Amino acid sequence: MTIETGFTATATRRAVLGGALGAAAGLLPAAARAAEPDKVMALPGSGEAFGANTLIDLARARAAALYAAPKLGDVPAVLKTLSREAYEAIRPAEGRATWADRDAGYVLEPLLRGSIFETPVSLFVVENGLVQPVGYDKAAFAAPGLDLPDLTADTAFSGFRLRARFEGADGLSNFALFQGASFFRLVAEGQDFGINARALALRPADSRGEEFPLFRALFVETPRAGQPVVVHALAESESATAAFRITLIPGRDVSTAQIDGTVFARAELDHIGLGGMQGSYLFGALDRNRVDDLRAAAFSVEGLAIHNGYGEPIWRPVHNPEALQVSAFVDRGPKGFGLMQRARAYDDFEDDRRHWEQRPSLWLEPLDDWNEGAVTLLEIPSDSELNENVFAYWRPKAKLAKGAEMRFQCRQHWSKGWPDPLPPAIARVRDSRCGHGSTGNRRLFAVDFEGDALFQPGDIDVDLGASAGTITRQERFRYPDRKTLRILFELDPGSERASELRLALRRGQVRASETWLFRWTP
Incomplete structure (x- = not known):
């Protein structure tokens, strides 16, 4: 195991991660922005069959076509100018969430475009093997103090929230969130959303600039009571398309996501990020020297855990540096890695609003051979606890040639505890x-x-x-x-x-x- 390091004197979180939650339109070249939508393979329509390879075949076909960026700038002002708090106050009207009329143990809540979430995402449910688009009806939303505009279904949504009935619980609670670029989040019972996962990352903190694949369509299979929820996600960017089958299982102590992904290269890809995850770290016991704050700490991520392919378990505390820091933990066949929240007591933080002790840890285990590469850690200077300035991912050593494809499989554990397993003899x-x-x-x-x-x-x-x-x-x-x-x-x-x-x-x-x-x- 070796560590490679890199520093820049002036890099900031905005420079490295700017635009990730929104459309990232400024990152796209003019040729991509000008592409004609009718030259892109169309998404399945209402009543069309949806099988195991439907999305894979679609992603492969779209990878061979000119990239068409999503249309931006058409979000009505009443939604675009909302503060984050006002936007998050928009909820489904009573009984109007998808599957609310069934005893499925889940409801799906479409999320409108607005605030910082500008990229349109097409939403579909799949039932009995057939596609049904999620429609938009402004009466289906409760929006305090707002007169919601009329929108079309293909321009209305930016993602969705899943609420689930956890085992032994009476009501439905937050379980999963898919929104922004190719980001998604899970929680176990009683937790607050914390770490973001990324379905795919391209060129993070690269001198050429990061490229953000965007969710373009999400197909959610209607679940049976007591069964997992399966999400099929199509992601695209100028250089790649990707299809993901993500199986979500809620749990009291650990919720899991099993991911089967296939990436198709529009151009040669020499800096791919798999299993990406990011969270916030403002200050803690390792770096209080620049902090004047009554709290004991403020972070959703305490450190990076790695079980490398050579049998060595590693713990790397993260911190908030003065300049961008990049660390690469070179490996072959990693057993797992994750961003951990090991601090689990109120006294660890003494924060009466954020309650960082309730944020999940995220542990990832590859389910196939990830071969040679490096677990890569970015630590980005931040002056706000809301900035997700810590990012970890697996960077394969091998390039993916233009026109080639790559499949990978992994399982994520979103946990209240320490999901990275260690033998009893290891402290x-x-x-x-x-x-x-x-x-x-x-x-x-x-x-x-x-x-x-x-x-x-x-x-x-x-x-x-x-x-x-x-x-x-x-x-x-x-x-x-x-x-x-x-x-x-x-x-x-x-x-x-x-x-x-x-x-x-x-x-x-x-x-x-x-x-x-x-x-x-x-």
Whole structure:
């Protein structure tokens, strides 16, 4: 495993991720924006058959045609000028959500275009193998203080929300959200939406500029009571099209999404992002030095967990840097990776509005061979807790040639706990802290490892190193009542501006903990 690093002095979240939630029209060349819609393969119409390969065949055919960007600029002002709060107040009228008249255990709520969500998405349900477009009726929405305009079904919607009856619950609760670029979210019972997943990413933080594939059509199979919901998603951009079959299963502790995706290259793709996920990190115990805030922390993502193909479990706390940072964890055949929210107590944050402790962790496991590549982490400077400034994804080493296609499969676990499984003999990192050291610019770190195995007979060895600077102090503190072993150490960076820190526990040559990694910068 190696780490590749990159820095830019002035990159900001807007420069890297700008336009992702909206149409990203400014990222498209004039030729793409001018393409004629009638030269693009049409979507299935009402009553047409929808089979296992319908969307794959459609995506393949559209990849061979000139890209036609979605039409923008036609969102009525009454919707386009809405604040985020006013937009989110729009809900289905009583009994008007899709499947509300059935005992399916789910309802589908179409989401209007408006506020920052400008890209039109065609919505369909599939029942008994036949397509039925989701229609628009302004009377089907409750919009406090608004007179909703008349819209056509193919220009009305930006995505949908799924509400589900979780096992043992009486009513319906938020479960899934598909909206913005190729983003979607899930939660387990009682959680708040947090991490965003991306069906496909192209050139994230690339000097050529990021390209955002957009959901163009979503086909949702009508579910039977107690069964999963299956979503078929068509995504497109100038360089690629993609078809996804996403099977959604709600759970009390863990909700899952199983993804079967096929990507078709309109042009050579040399920077693909699979399994993308992003969340927010404003500040925490590792980087409070620039923060004046009464809360203990503010983040929806605490760190990146990786189980690499060589059998090493890694924990990489994330932080809010002063300049864009890119880390690549080179691997072959990864077992899984994810953005984790390990802090689960109110006292970890003391935030009475955001309740970050209720946000999900997201763990991804490949279901086929992902071969060579790198788990890539972007940490983007942010001055707002609403910015999703932490992004992780798998970047395949191999390019995808123009006209070629690539299939991949994976399963996502959206969880209240720590869904990245570890053997009982391997201790987890429970907490990481940093503060001023003994003198000058020295920094003091405390890393807490938690696990029963740490207190069994036998010596624990500490494997600690820094790529730059000097470790000037190292101590350990045992807390058997908390099953925690704290490693305290001090880094003297000297004149260095960055240092890669690595810490792991061993019993002789046998691994006893996750490997803790962190990039220190001033």
